[in-house]
Amino acid sequence: MVILAVHGGAGGDGPWRGMTDADPQRLNCMRLLLSDLGARLNNGELSALEAVTQAVEAMEDEALFNAGRGSVLDASGAITMDASIMRGEDQAAGAVVGVSKARHPIRIAHQLLEEGWPVMLNGEAADAYGVAKGLEAVEPEWLVTELRRAQWAKWKANKSAPGSTDEDDEAMLDHDGMGTVGAVALDRKGRLAAATSTGGMTGKPDGRIGDTPIIGAGTWADKDVAVSCTGVGEAFIRTCAARSLAAYHTSESLLESGQRVLDEVAPYGGRGGLIAVNASGEVIVPFQTMLMYRGTYVNGAIEVGIGPQTYD
Amino acid sequence: MVILAVHGGAGGDGPWRGMTDADPQRLNCMRLLLSDLGARLNNGELSALEAVTQAVEAMEDEALFNAGRGSVLDASGAITMDASIMRGEDQAAGAVVGVSKARHPIRIAHQLLEEGWPVMLNGEAADAYGVAKGLEAVEPEWLVTELRRAQWAKWKANKSAPGSTDEDDEAMLDHDGMGTVGAVALDRKGRLAAATSTGGMTGKPDGRIGDTPIIGAGTWADKDVAVSCTGVGEAFIRTCAARSLAAYHTSESLLESGQRVLDEVAPYGGRGGLIAVNASGEVIVPFQTMLMYRGTYVNGAIEVGIGPQTYD
Numbered sequence: 001m002v003i004l005a006v007h008g009g010a011g012g013d014g015p016w017r018g019m020t021d022a023d024p025q026r027l028n029c030m031r032l033l034l035s036d037l038g039a040r041l042n043n044g045e046l047s048a049l050e051a052v053t054q055a056v057e058a059m060e061d062e063a064l065f066n067a068g069r070g071s072v073l074d075a076s077g078a079i080t081m082d083a084s085i086m087r088g089e090d091q092a093a094g095a096v097v098g099v100s101k102a103r104h105p106i107r108i109a110h111q112l113l114e115e116g117w118p119v120m121l122n123g124e125a126a127d128a129y130g131v132a133k134g135l136e137a138v139e140p141e142w143l144v145t146e147l148r149r150a151q152w153a154k155w156k157a158n159k160s161a162p163g164s165t166d167e168d169d170e171a172m173l174d175h176d177g178m179g180t181v182g183a184v185a186l187d188r189k190g191r192l193a194a195a196t197s198t199g200g201m202t203g204k205p206d207g208r209i210g211d212t213p214i215i216g217a218g219t220w221a222d223k224d225v226a227v228s229c230t231g232v233g234e235a236f237i238r239t240c241a242a243r244s245l246a247a248y249h250t251s252e253s254l255l256e257s258g259q260r261v262l263d264e265v266a267p268y269g270g271r272g273g274l275i276a277v278n279a280s281g282e283v284i285v286p287f288q289t290m291l292m293y294r295g296t297y298v299n300g301a302i303e304v305g306i307g308p309q310t311y312d
Numbered sequence: 313m314v315i316l317a318v319h320g321g322a323g324g325d326g327p328w329r330g331m332t333d334a335d336p337q338r339l340n341c342m343r344l345l346l347s348d349l350g351a352r353l354n355n356g357e358l359s360a361l362e363a364v365t366q367a368v369e370a371m372e373d374e375a376l377f378n379a380g381r382g383s384v385l386d387a388s389g390a391i392t393m394d395a396s397i398m399r400g401e402d403q404a405a406g407a408v409v410g411v412s413k414a415r416h417p418i419r420i421a422h423q424l425l426e427e428g429w430p431v432m433l434n435g436e437a438a439d440a441y442g443v444a445k446g447l448e449a450v451e452p453e454w455l456v457t458e459l460r461r462a463q464w465a466k467w468k469a470n471k472s473a474p475g476s477t478d479e480d481d482e483a484m485l486d487h488d489g490m491g492t493v494g495a496v497a498l499d500r501k502g503r504l505a506a507a508t509s510t511g512g513m514t515g516k517p518d519g520r521i522g523d524t525p526i527i528g529a530g531t532w533a534d535k536d537v538a539v540s541c542t543g544v545g546e547a548f549i550r551t552c553a554a555r556s557l558a559a560y561h562t563s564e565s566l567l568e569s570g571q572r573v574l575d576e577v578a579p580y581g582g583r584g585g586l587i588a589v590n591a592s593g594e595v596i597v598p599f600q601t602m603l604m605y606r607g608t609y610v611n612g613a614i615e616v617g618i619g620p621q622t623y624d
Contacts, residue, residue: 090580091550091551092550093549093550095521097409097521116546118517118521119545120520120521120522120526121517121521122409122434123434124519125517125518126519129519205433206436207433207434207436207437208433208434208437209407209432209434210430210432214526214527214528215526215529216528216529216555217527217528234428234430234431237431237432237528238398238403238431240527240528240532240552240555243528243555243556243559244555244559247559250559268402
């Protein structure tokens with residue numbers, strides 16, 4: 001039993017309500033990476049840990065996802081990216097907060113995991129650590145796309161408009177928050193891993209940290225289950241969503257556990273979704289938003305989707 | 313039933329092995345704050361949330377604890393402080409990472425909790441937020457004490473010495489890591505809260521984030537239990553220690569749950585301790601290090617201690 005599941009963020013409420021057209025470029029990115037990495041998981045070439053790392057790297061490189069190149073711009077107009085990763089068998093973990101010069105933030109998190117200490121690195125220190133380890137650094141400008149510049153300009157204009165409210169702001173944030181990426185995997189040796197990466201939210205206040213780099217909130221893996229979450233980060237932190245799913249799964253089914261987590265984040269404004277895989281080879285991709293880009297590879301069978309419908 | 317429990321960090325292994333003399337100044341700080349805040353919890357003047365905030369503020373002001381004034385110096389010789397706080401009834405939370413100009417980092421975290429969004433703020437943005445909210449800012453130099461300068465100089469000399477090893481480094485880190493502060497409380501209305509604050513570890517690499525500002529790792533509170541942890545932060549992150557305790561406590565006693573958490577962090581180098589209180593009015597202060605400064609107020613009865621022995 002070999003499984004790789006990915007998500008490209010949940011959203012589609014607020015101003016995008018009713019938007020149900022799937023973007024072929026993002027779905028295609030998922031299909032390609034699931035096909036390649038799934039096959040290499042299946043033949044034993046990749047561990048679960050390496051598969052989720054490469055899956056997230058592929059989505060960091062796809063500029064339409066909100067991670068790596070194509071990340072959204074924060075309040076100051078800059079890109080600051082967060083990522084975390086966890087290996088189930090020994091709960092080794094790595095996380096970076098606010099990096100701005102890495103092509104693949106998840107690879108820096110992976111390197112921290114491999115070295116073991118520290119688990120979490122912040123900002124410029126994390127960028128410098130990546131460079132010191134020979135990981136690919138880029139000019140911050142290389143990460144920025146025209147699409148994100150335009151979204152930021154719209155956010156800025158909306159924010160400055162007379163009569164604009166915090167709710168308008170939140171609606172914009174929700175719209176552009178879509179696109180955090182993540183992956184979970186189960187490999188041939190029964191090992192689990194999870195990884196998550198994001199640029200945050202358009203216009204996020206300087207210094208705001210969401211759930212993506214928080215082990216237990218956005219990402220969790222142990223011997224039984226691996227989880228990656230996406231959505232309004234604050235609610236996922238308050239519910240320690242990913243770790244909570246693992247706790248519930250000791251006595252409930254995987255689907256019940258995932259649904260319970262989403263039910264818990266809802267009252268705190270936590271619209272979103274998650275992907276999870278367990279050691280028995282079950283996989284779930286629940287979400288409470290209109291849409292969630294996601295895909296699964298299960299023993300050679302590939303499915304991708306965005307709304308209720310999926311495509312194989 | 314009214315309870316307030318505090319800790320002033322766990323340590324005493326490594327180079328301090330055998331040091332069992334209690335420092336009267338720190339014990340006295342705990343006794344005074346427990347007496348004052350305990351009485352005000354008892355007469356209903358303070359909520360659990362306000363009690364843990366003021367308890368941590370008092371310890372941030374005591375320069376011998378490693379939080380607020382008297383925080384240890386990082387690798388660059390600067391002070392960067394982390395704190396987090398959580399309210400049980402609605403799992404509202406606030407956290408700050410790497411602040412350097414606040415007298416009371418925990419009060420900034422508290423303010424974030426009260427405002428609700430974002431939950432977590434990083435570095436200069438967190439300092440600026442505190443200033444904007446009228447919270448007390450100080451010159452970074454005001455936070456530095458002669459003791460911490462001397463410890464840093466010793467760490468630096470040891471690090472540069474020919475033949476020094478990473479193990480020497482770790483031993484020094486362990487020695488000075490002692491002193492993170494935290495508090496948990498149960499108020500007359502049955503509400504729970506937890507708070508934790510730290511300067512980190514002497515010589516910590518720039519940008520290293522430990523478990524203290526991580527909701528679920530260093531701090532957790534829900535309707536059933538409130539937890540504050542102290543120790544080698546990386547292991548507490550990997551085990552999501554505070555949230556895990558709450559998960560275990562749904563089917564195990566509070567003491568069993570606390571012990572299980574410490575057993576889980578141990579293989580990852582996670583020597584430390586924790587304090588926890590539940591809605592039934594039980595309180596535990598387990599630790600696996602030689603020493604842990606801690607104190608409890610239970611319905612008017614005050615106890616403080618450091619080694620196996622306590623003092624009333």
